[in-house]
Amino acid sequence: MDKEERKTINQGQEDEMEIYGYNLCRWKLAIVSLGVVCTGGFLLLLLYWMPEWRVKATCIRAAVKDCEVVLLRTTDEFRMWFCAKIRFLSLETPPFSSSKSMANKVSNGHAVHLTENLAEENRLEMNKYSQSQSQQIRYFTHHSVKYFWNDTLHNFVFLKGLDEGVSCTSIYEKHSAGLTKGMHAYRKLLYGVNEIAVKVPSVFKLLIKEVLNPFYIFQLFSVILWSTDEYYYYAIAIVIMSVVSIISSLYAIRKQYIMLHDMVAAHSTVRVSVCRVNEEIQEIFSTDLVPGDVMVIPLNGTVMPCDAVLINGTCIVNESMLTGESVPVTKTNLPNPSVDVKGMGDELYSPETHRRHTLFCGTTVIQTRFYTGELVKAIVVRTGFSTSKGQLVRSILYPKPTDFKLYRDAYLFLLCLVAVAGIGFIYTIINSILNEVEVGDIIIESLDIITITVPPALPAAMTAGIVYAQRRLKKVGIFCISPQRINICGQLNLVCFDKTGTLTEDGLDLWGIQRVENTRFLLPEEKVCNEMLVKSQFVACMATCHSLTKIEGVLSGDPLDLKMFEAIGWILEEATEEETALHNRIMPTVVRPPKQLLPESTPAGNQEMELFELPAIYEIGIVRQFPFSSALQRMSVVARVLGDRKMDAYVKGAPEVIAGLCKPETVPVDFEKVLENYTKQGFRVIALAHRKLESKLTWHKVQNISRDAIENNMDFMGLIIMQNKLKRETPAVLEDLHKANIRTVMVTGDNMLTAVSVARDCGMILPQDKVIIAEALPPKDGKVAKINWHYADTLTQSSDSSAVDSEAIPIKLVHDNLEDLQVTRYHFAMNGKSFSVILEHFQDLVPKLMLHGTVFARMAPDQKTQLVEALQNVDYFVGMCGDGANDCGALKRAHGGISLSELEASVASPFTSKTPSISCVPNLIREGRAALMTSFCVFKFMALYSIIQYFSVTLLYSILSNLGDFQFLFIDLAIILVVVFTMSLNPAWKELVAQRPPSGLISGALLFSVLSQIIICIGFQSLGFFWVKQQTWYKESHPHSDTQEAFNTTGSLYGNSSHLYNETNPDRHNIENYENTTVFFISSFQYLIVAIAFSKGKPFRQPCYKN
Known part of the structure; x- marks a missing residue:
C-alpha cells in the first residue's frame, strides 16, 4: 500500500486512527445508484450501516493530501470505521501588514515587542496549515474535533491551543498583552466558536435514526410479509411492541441529550471582558473567545467558559463539576521564571502539571483577590471541545463500544439460526417448484421460513431482563446511564x-501531634489548643499552611485543613474588597488565636517564659500561598507575624517528602521508625517544617518568587497524626x-x-x-x-x-x-x-x-x-x-x-x-448476574421456540396440513411473549456466591443444554405424531383433489404463509385433524416446559415461582 494513501493521526493516544484518502468516482456512483433502485433501497440501507463499504463503493483511492473524503479506522480492538468529508477554510489577507502601524500607536515598548512577536508567530502558524498559494486550509471534523492538514508534517493534525509546546516564560512574554482585533478575528476562523455544542436532535431525526436500525428493518420486513400472508394479528402485536420500544428508546436518548445540553449550556452565552494589545478592555460573548485572549475574571466570580491559565491575582474555585469534590480550591498565578528571585529554569506549560494555576471550563470562580489598580487576568489556552469539560462531554457523546463475549456469541448463534433458515429456504423453493407453485407464492413461502427460524421478537426479549434489573437497581438507589453494562x-x-x-470516611479526625525539639521527637500530644503552644512555630504552621477561605462567612476548604485549623481554635479573617481598595497591594489573610489562649502577663526574669514575651496583639498574615500539588505532595506559605521584620516559610505534606526538604541535622534519627509505626496503624501522617526568610525579601519579591526558592533548607518541626476511620x-x-x-x-x-x-x-x-x-x-x-x-x-x-x-x-x-x-x-x-x-x-x-x-x-x-x-x-x-x-x-x-x-x-x-457506601457493589454484581442469566435463559428459550415451531410445521406439512392462524397467534402471543416477559422477572439471589455465570453462549454445557432439549422436543413431537395414528379411534383425513390443488398453489410449506390455504380450503380437514391437534398441544406444552427448564434460579436468581 502506498504510504501516501495511508496516514496515522493521534499517534500514541487513546483515539489513534488510521486515515485513508478517497475521491468521488462518478461511474461507481452511477452503478451504486442503479443497484439501489434494483434492490428496492436495500443496498442503500446496507451502505448506511457500513460506512467503509459506502466509501469504497462510490470512491477511488487517492493521496490523503489531495482527497475529497477520508476513511478513518480506529487502531484499538474494535477497529471501527468512520468517514468524513474534506472541507476548505478560506483565509482572508491576514492582519499582519497592519501590525507595525498599530505598534506605532502603542507607546508601551513592551507592547510593541509583543505585537511584532505575535504577528510573526501567527504568520508561521498559518503557513503550516494553509496551502502554498490558495490560502485555503483543508480540514475535516470527527467527533466534534477539527483536524487540519499540516504541510510541514504532511498529515492531518488536531489544532492545539496554548496547552502544548508553550513555555511559562513565553506565556508571560508573548501572550500576556492579549490579541489585536485582527489577530482575534483570524484565530477565530481557525478555532471556530467557543462552545460545547450538544444539540438536542429533533424527535423526527432521532426517529429516523432509530427506525433505520437493522433490528427494526427486519421487523418491518416481517410485518410486511405477514400482512401479505394475511397474518394480521401477530403483525399488529409486533408493531405495538416495536412502537413502544422505539418511544422508550427515543425518550431515553433525548433525555440524555437534554441532560448534556443543560450541563454545558451554563457558560454558552456569558459576556466576558478581554484585554487587547493597546490595553483596551473589550466586552465580548464567551463564544468569541480564542486561545491567546486575555480574559478578565470578574470580582463577583463567574462560570469559566474555557480553560485559562491565571497570570494575575488569586481565585477561589469550585471544581466539583470536574473532580466531584465540592471543596473550594485556591488558584494562584502561574510562576513567571523570568522574574523569580532564584531562577527555576523554564518549563513547558501543561494544564495538568499546572492545574493549581489553571481555571478549567465549567468550574465556578467563587471569589477573586487582586492588587489595587490591576485586574485578575487569565490567558485562554483551550476552547470548545478541547477543554477539560469538552473532553468529558465528548467521552459521553462518543463512548467506546462495549466488548462483551455474550454479544459476540449471540451474533454467532444468530448466524447458526440463519443457516438453519437457509436450509429451509432452499428446501421450500425446490419443493415449491416441484409442486408447480406460482412464483409469487414461492417468494412468500421461502421468506416466511426465515421469520420462523429467526424470530423478530428476539432482540426485545433479550433486553427484557436488563430493563427489569435497571428498575430493581433504581429501587436500591443505583442509577444507570448505560443499561448494557448491567450484563x-x-x-x-x-x-x-x-x-x-x-x-x-470522608473526614479526618486529629488524633494528635508529635513535635520535634533539639532533633528529638517529644511524646505525642493530643491537645493542640493550649497556652503553652499558642505562639510556637508548630501551631503557626497549622494556622497558616492551608488553603481555607471564607465563603458567605463560612470557613471552607479541604477537610484535612479544616480539621487541622479547628483543632487549634484560631480565627481567620479575610480582607474585604473595600479594605483591599485602600491599599496598593493585596491585603493578606490574617489568622490569630482567641484572646483566652494568649498569656495575660509574663513574669520578668523568667528564662523559661522568655518565649512568651511578645506583644499582646498576636496576628499572622499569610503573604503568599503555594497550593497543594499532588505531584509534589506538599503545600507551603509565606507568612509574617505582626511586627516581625522577617517573614516565615511554612511547609506541610507527605513526611518522606518534607524530610527531604529539611536540613538533615534537624530530622530525628528515628524519623523512619516513628513514621512507620503510625502508618502501620493506619494513621495518615503529615509533616511540618519551617524556616526564617531573609530580611531582604520584600512583599513584591515574595509575590514573584518560585516555590523551589522557598521550599528548601527547612527545619523539621514534627508530625500531625490524622485518623481516617x-x-x-x-x-x-x-x-x-x-x-x-x-x-x-x-x-x-x-x-x-x-x-x-x-x-x-x-x-x-x-x-x-x-x-x-x-x-x-x-x-x-x-x-x-x-x-x-x-x-x-x-x-x-x-x-x-x-x-x-x-x-x-x-x-x-x-x-x-x-x-x-x-x-x-x-x-x-x-x-x-x-x-x-x-x-x-x-x-x-x-x-x-x-x-x-x-x-x-x-x-x-x-x-x-x-x-x-x-x-x-x-x-x-x-x-x-x-x-x-x-x-x-x-x-x-x-x-x-x-x-x-x-x-x-x-x-x-x-x-x-x-448511597455513598460500597454496599452498592455487591448489589450491582448480584443484579448483573441475574440479568446475565436472564439473557442466557431468554436466548436459549427463543432458539428452542424457533426450532420447535420449525419442526411442528415440518411434521404437519408431511400430511399436507399446517397450524392455523389462531394457533400461531396463541403460541406467539399467549405463550411466547407472556413467558419471555415473565421469565425475566426473576429477582436476583440474595447473596453473592463463588460460582460465576458463563461469559458466553458458546460453551460445552450451554450447547449441550440446548441440543439435548432440541432432541427431546423433536422426539416427543415425533412420538405423538406417529402414536396418534396407532389409536383405534384415529381417522385419517383425505383432502379433496381441489384441496390438494389449492394447497399446491396457495399453501405454505412452512410457517405463517400457510394461512392462505386455511382461508381457501372448503372442508378445513387440512387444519382440523388429529395430527394437528396432537402436535399443537404437545408443542404448546413444550414451550412451557422448556421455559421452566431454562429459567434457572439459584445461585444467581430467585426461583421462577417467585415471579
Whole structure:
C-alpha cells in the first residue's frame, strides 16, 4: 500500500486512527445508484450501516493530501470505521501588514515587542496549515474535533491551543498583552466558536435514526410479509411492541441529550471582558473567545467558559463539576521564571502539571483577590471541545463500544439460526417448484421460513431482563446511564476501590501531634489548643499552611485543613474588597488565636517564659500561598507575624517528602521508625517544617518568587497524626466479595504504608498474608531501571533502600513462576511512580504483578486509568468504585464504574449510587448476574421456540396440513411473549456466591443444554405424531383433489404463509385433524416446559415461582 494513501493521526493516544484518502468516482456512483433502485433501497440501507463499504463503493483511492473524503479506522480492538468529508477554510489577507502601524500607536515598548512577536508567530502558524498559494486550509471534523492538514508534517493534525509546546516564560512574554482585533478575528476562523455544542436532535431525526436500525428493518420486513400472508394479528402485536420500544428508546436518548445540553449550556452565552494589545478592555460573548485572549475574571466570580491559565491575582474555585469534590480550591498565578528571585529554569506549560494555576471550563470562580489598580487576568489556552469539560462531554457523546463475549456469541448463534433458515429456504423453493407453485407464492413461502427460524421478537426479549434489573437497581438507589453494562457487571471478578471517601470516611479526625525539639521527637500530644503552644512555630504552621477561605462567612476548604485549623481554635479573617481598595497591594489573610489562649502577663526574669514575651496583639498574615500539588505532595506559605521584620516559610505534606526538604541535622534519627509505626496503624501522617526568610525579601519579591526558592533548607518541626476511620459497611462488603472469589484492589493517593494498613484493617489483606512492596527505580546516570523488593513489615523510608535484606523474598518466583504464588499468601504493593516505571521498562512483569497486586498508593488520576487497562489486559472484568474525585477516567474505562458522587463529574460513570457506601457493589454484581442469566435463559428459550415451531410445521406439512392462524397467534402471543416477559422477572439471589455465570453462549454445557432439549422436543413431537395414528379411534383425513390443488398453489410449506390455504380450503380437514391437534398441544406444552427448564434460579436468581 502506498504510504501516501495511508496516514496515522493521534499517534500514541487513546483515539489513534488510521486515515485513508478517497475521491468521488462518478461511474461507481452511477452503478451504486442503479443497484439501489434494483434492490428496492436495500443496498442503500446496507451502505448506511457500513460506512467503509459506502466509501469504497462510490470512491477511488487517492493521496490523503489531495482527497475529497477520508476513511478513518480506529487502531484499538474494535477497529471501527468512520468517514468524513474534506472541507476548505478560506483565509482572508491576514492582519499582519497592519501590525507595525498599530505598534506605532502603542507607546508601551513592551507592547510593541509583543505585537511584532505575535504577528510573526501567527504568520508561521498559518503557513503550516494553509496551502502554498490558495490560502485555503483543508480540514475535516470527527467527533466534534477539527483536524487540519499540516504541510510541514504532511498529515492531518488536531489544532492545539496554548496547552502544548508553550513555555511559562513565553506565556508571560508573548501572550500576556492579549490579541489585536485582527489577530482575534483570524484565530477565530481557525478555532471556530467557543462552545460545547450538544444539540438536542429533533424527535423526527432521532426517529429516523432509530427506525433505520437493522433490528427494526427486519421487523418491518416481517410485518410486511405477514400482512401479505394475511397474518394480521401477530403483525399488529409486533408493531405495538416495536412502537413502544422505539418511544422508550427515543425518550431515553433525548433525555440524555437534554441532560448534556443543560450541563454545558451554563457558560454558552456569558459576556466576558478581554484585554487587547493597546490595553483596551473589550466586552465580548464567551463564544468569541480564542486561545491567546486575555480574559478578565470578574470580582463577583463567574462560570469559566474555557480553560485559562491565571497570570494575575488569586481565585477561589469550585471544581466539583470536574473532580466531584465540592471543596473550594485556591488558584494562584502561574510562576513567571523570568522574574523569580532564584531562577527555576523554564518549563513547558501543561494544564495538568499546572492545574493549581489553571481555571478549567465549567468550574465556578467563587471569589477573586487582586492588587489595587490591576485586574485578575487569565490567558485562554483551550476552547470548545478541547477543554477539560469538552473532553468529558465528548467521552459521553462518543463512548467506546462495549466488548462483551455474550454479544459476540449471540451474533454467532444468530448466524447458526440463519443457516438453519437457509436450509429451509432452499428446501421450500425446490419443493415449491416441484409442486408447480406460482412464483409469487414461492417468494412468500421461502421468506416466511426465515421469520420462523429467526424470530423478530428476539432482540426485545433479550433486553427484557436488563430493563427489569435497571428498575430493581433504581429501587436500591443505583442509577444507570448505560443499561448494557448491567450484563457485564454480572461477570466482574475484580473491583478496584478508592480509599478516602470510599472505603473510609470522608473526614479526618486529629488524633494528635508529635513535635520535634533539639532533633528529638517529644511524646505525642493530643491537645493542640493550649497556652503553652499558642505562639510556637508548630501551631503557626497549622494556622497558616492551608488553603481555607471564607465563603458567605463560612470557613471552607479541604477537610484535612479544616480539621487541622479547628483543632487549634484560631480565627481567620479575610480582607474585604473595600479594605483591599485602600491599599496598593493585596491585603493578606490574617489568622490569630482567641484572646483566652494568649498569656495575660509574663513574669520578668523568667528564662523559661522568655518565649512568651511578645506583644499582646498576636496576628499572622499569610503573604503568599503555594497550593497543594499532588505531584509534589506538599503545600507551603509565606507568612509574617505582626511586627516581625522577617517573614516565615511554612511547609506541610507527605513526611518522606518534607524530610527531604529539611536540613538533615534537624530530622530525628528515628524519623523512619516513628513514621512507620503510625502508618502501620493506619494513621495518615503529615509533616511540618519551617524556616526564617531573609530580611531582604520584600512583599513584591515574595509575590514573584518560585516555590523551589522557598521550599528548601527547612527545619523539621514534627508530625500531625490524622485518623481516617473505616466506613461501617466496608469490612462486611469486602468479606462478601472475598467469599464470592471477587478480587479487591485498593487504588489511592495516600501513603503506601497507610494504604497497606487500611487494607489489612478492612480485610482486603488477611493477617497471615505477606505484602511485598515493589519499588521501581527509573534509569539514572547511565544505570538501567531496576526493581527493589521489600516485605512491607521490614520496609524503611531510608534512601538506601537497596540495603534492605530481600533474600527471603522469592525473587525467582517474582520473575519466573509468579503464578505459583498463592493469592492468599502474597500481595504486591507499589506506588504511582513505581507503577509508571514498571509499565515503561518492565512490560514482561506487568501481567504477573497485576495478578497479585493489591495496593496501589500515591496514584495520580491517569495512573488509575492505566491500572484499570492493565488489569483488563490480563482478562479481568474490572469494576471501579470511587467517590468521583479524580476517579473519572478509571470509572469510565472500567467494565463497571460505580460513582458514589452525584455531582457532574460522575455523569460519565455508567452507574451512580445515591448511597455513598460500597454496599452498592455487591448489589450491582448480584443484579448483573441475574440479568446475565436472564439473557442466557431468554436466548436459549427463543432458539428452542424457533426450532420447535420449525419442526411442528415440518411434521404437519408431511400430511399436507399446517397450524392455523389462531394457533400461531396463541403460541406467539399467549405463550411466547407472556413467558419471555415473565421469565425475566426473576429477582436476583440474595447473596453473592463463588460460582460465576458463563461469559458466553458458546460453551460445552450451554450447547449441550440446548441440543439435548432440541432432541427431546423433536422426539416427543415425533412420538405423538406417529402414536396418534396407532389409536383405534384415529381417522385419517383425505383432502379433496381441489384441496390438494389449492394447497399446491396457495399453501405454505412452512410457517405463517400457510394461512392462505386455511382461508381457501372448503372442508378445513387440512387444519382440523388429529395430527394437528396432537402436535399443537404437545408443542404448546413444550414451550412451557422448556421455559421452566431454562429459567434457572439459584445461585444467581430467585426461583421462577417467585415471579
